[in-house]
Amino acid sequence: MTGRRVAITGMGVTAPGGVGTKNFWSMLTEGRTATRRISFFDPSPYRSQVAAEIDFDPDLAGLSPQEVRRMDRAAQLAVVTAREAVEDSGLEFAGVDPVRTGVTLGSAVGATTGLDWEYRTVSDGGRLELVDHEYAVPHLYGYFVPSSFASEVAWAVGAEGPSSVVSTGCTSGLDSVGYATDLIREGSADVMVAGATDAPISPITMACFDAIKATTPRNEDPEHASRPFDGTRSGFVLGEGAAVFVLEELESARRRGAHIYAEIAGYASRCNAYHMTGLRSDGREMAEAIRVALDEARLPVDSVDYVNAHGSGTKQNDRHETAAFKRSLGQHAYEVPISSIKSMVGHSLGAIGSIEVAASALAVEKNVVPPTANLHTDDPECDLDYVPLTAREQRTDTVLSVGSGFGGFQSAVVLVDPERSAA
Template sequence: MVTGFGALTPVGNDRESTWQALLAGKSGVAPITRFNASGMPTSIAGEVTGFDPADLLDRKRQRRSARFSQLAIAAAREAVADAGLTIGQEDGGAPAGRVGVVVNNAVAGMDGVENAVDTMHMDPRKVNPYFVSSVIPNMPACEVAIDLGVRGPVTASALACASGVYALLEARRLILSGEADVVIAGGTDSAITPVMFSGLSNMGALSRRNDDPAHASRPFDADRDGFVFGEGAVVCVMESAEHARARGARPYAEVAGGALTSDAFHVSAPDPSGEGAMEAMRLALRASDTDAGDIDYICAHGTSTRINDLTETRAIRGVYGSHAYDLTVSSPKSMVGHLIGAAGSLSAMVCALAIRDGVVPPTINLDTPGEECDLDYVPHTARQSEVRAAAVNAFGFGGQNCVAVLRAV
């Protein structure tokens, strides 16, 4: 059972403000402020704004932690509060040893690495002594555990852009195996840096619609020219059904099952046949004991790159058959950009809230559907629609495909 959510995204610094902005079709893509991007091929991004780590951490903890950990801590605190969970208490809460953490990411503390290299060239003695411990991939999960006093299993995985969805599947496994009663799970990333943008720009992956940021991310649209890089953190509280019921928790939805497959094709491009993605979808339906016809909504990976959007559409048609034209599909990346390690966990939150509220967020900027992009992508405007079961698609560099199914409870 998912009983709580917390979020920091380019359109909101908490769960509900993010959700309302997505329903309103608000774009959080804007000119980069994190560094001077003038003269670069791409100078726009989806940044988290208005977040001050001093509001939640003292100066020592700020110095020892990187931004991706700080965002994760804030999202985790909100998720725990939303769930009404007290950690460390038997009555109405959970013993610390029975609570786990799975917070995944894709690129770790890239901003800290670049800053440390710059500092080293000026004076090696001034490199932050907490540099190494702050940027390693497991640190957001560990920082969340330290912050909340969690002593159960704590882990982190890096599956590129599939990381956020896999966190939920790993949390589910920990609960079903009996290793934990509660798991704080999600994804985080913050890597809006000069080197990252230089590399992705040279790859030709990023949109260069710098003069019109709000319309730059265009999943499934014929005029899409690349994805928009973003940052953020989305974390949820997952509990066993027994634990949630015993304390009277209010569940949003259940993570009914999921699957992970590999394309074994290319380091950055998806297999155009969509076979790996289709297999992940099929296995996720089987693992969750869900018929394809029971899925009402798919929160798409929908990156706004030509090959991804085309391949994902082909894969959905291949798995869902004629039902592919009956269900709704949309991509929140049209509004927030690609949150990388947090992208899949945001999509899972979107599915859970769509189930809760009976409304599906839109894919904005979809003016003219691209080649073979012939599904119902909910263009421009949110739509009232009963959602009893939803699927989350996430596909990462290296050909990692992860799909999860969420159901109403």
């Protein structure tokens, strides 16, 4: 490592209830929820019939007819969001060496929406055992290879440096940002366009999560169905979305007078090597990721001003995560505010980690802690300060964002204000 520091200088967010970064932050700080009955298809055959959908029109978002035809919905979200991040950064990409500019994009389930739709098309709604390929979209191959997402974003920004897709389940969005940060730190790139995208709201995804009873059956009240850390929670609400950042070497960003949201000061990832969907009750692996991320940032545990939790709303996760905070932060776990934005935007699988990094960076910049919506009933096993219902204004120089994913993945990112934290 060269010891170079990494800053977020551009941000784009396309999320349920908040297309664009400004709208996204307003929704979070107002404690509004974007969960509703599924409208993309008839959800009545499924146990869980609610989701956090985006009102996204690719034409209005500026995609050309050819781009719309070529790209799956998740790729469309990624490209539109990357364009917002690039514009927000104020960086003239034409003046940056393209081979020193890279892309890392996280995704858990790739082109699920497109593949689901195309199978229904070529199989005539599942009636044909031998499908007719002539009915498929011409660019179907791109749906099969998630690497096409990174390619689309690289083409959109003119990046010719390192380009990859990170797919580590629900930590993909954290890990893609962490990997991009490492590339800048080690000197392999000067600028990285990094983030994540997923658009999993489809019949096949709903059926899969129904089978393991991970999603909530609270269909009669969609607006309040996602309730992390609440004693009456019954599973997560599926979502979709994308968040993309422009990352730069900090001193270079300062020289050009860039607006800096936050510095990425630490990152770590661990795996429990235990179970595909199960979690150990002691939270040891998440606690270890938190410890290493804080060590990398050279910060003590009591410097953390806010924790952006994974907070999926399953009993297993929320109790595991509570134990991890106590194990890693000690007494400070009882003093620091913690919240889950999944209560408002749902769980967009691989994309949510980057969406939560966006919320964390904005918390650093704005000195506001977003709330956990729908948190009314205490759970004795989740006895920390989970910021129920209402946002809080407070100094947030250091924010810890964590994620937990199927396969046992546990990741942590530390964001700081580079000016205030150095004071």
